[in-house]
Amino acid sequence: MRLSLIPRRQDFYGLFAELGQNAHETAKLTLDRFAKFPDSIDHGKVKDLEHEGDRLTAELFQLMNTQYVTPFDREDIHDLARAIDDVVDHAERASDLLGLYRVEAPMEQAIEQCQLLVGATEHLGSALASLRNLRGIQRHVSGIKSREDEGDRVVRDAVAALFEDENVSPRLIIQWKDIFETLEDALDACDTAGHLISNIVVKNA
DSSP states (O other): OOOBSOOOHHHHHHHHHHHHHHHHHHHHHHHHHHHTTTSSSHHHHHHHHHHHHHHHHHHHHHHHHHHHSSSSSSHHHHHHHHHHHHHHHHHHHHHHHHHTTTTTOOOHHHHHHHHHHHHHHHHHHHHHHTTTTOSHHHHHHHHHHHHHHHHHHHHHHHHHHHOOOOOOOOOHHHHHHHHHHHHHHHHHHHHHHHHHHHHHHHHHO
16 A cells, blocks of 8 residues: 555545534434424434444545644544544434334433434534634533433433333333433444544644
8 A cells, every 4th residue: 555645634524524424414314203293204314324333434544544744643633534434323222222122102311312412523623624723622522521421311311211111111121221311322423523632632732
């Protein structure tokens, strides 16, 4: 594989911005699917965005592997791209589980988690778009963290509510616990991405 000696920094920044936007669009579609299920959009639309995220991630890795000079440490680029990919993968899986488990209607706590994910990915997208100049990033990282913290509270309350209701079947408890934890994984991945972005700022500011 031939390495290029001509830096293509703009391409890196552009791809990270696209990855952030794709994650945000995935979160919004996931929220729409949960909020309106079973009359919401088909899961295939969410899956399409997951495929787009995979394409963008592969393009970023290809660029990194062919460039002699990169704007940030290669390990940081790799880890950040993986974290963003995890956000999309977990959101897509949660959307898929609605149909897989054939739930009759979404629980309010799941919708709340999706709303938090939309807010977190909006901040994530803004932070990624700001990597070019490294300005104003910390407030977006804080915004991600606050939503991840709130998400932890929501999932704890949701799981507790499932076990408190004696009329809820064990099967339904397992299904919803899986959905709640998958959405929590998406928020955790956002938080991981936020920490990685903070590290990049510290190293390069």
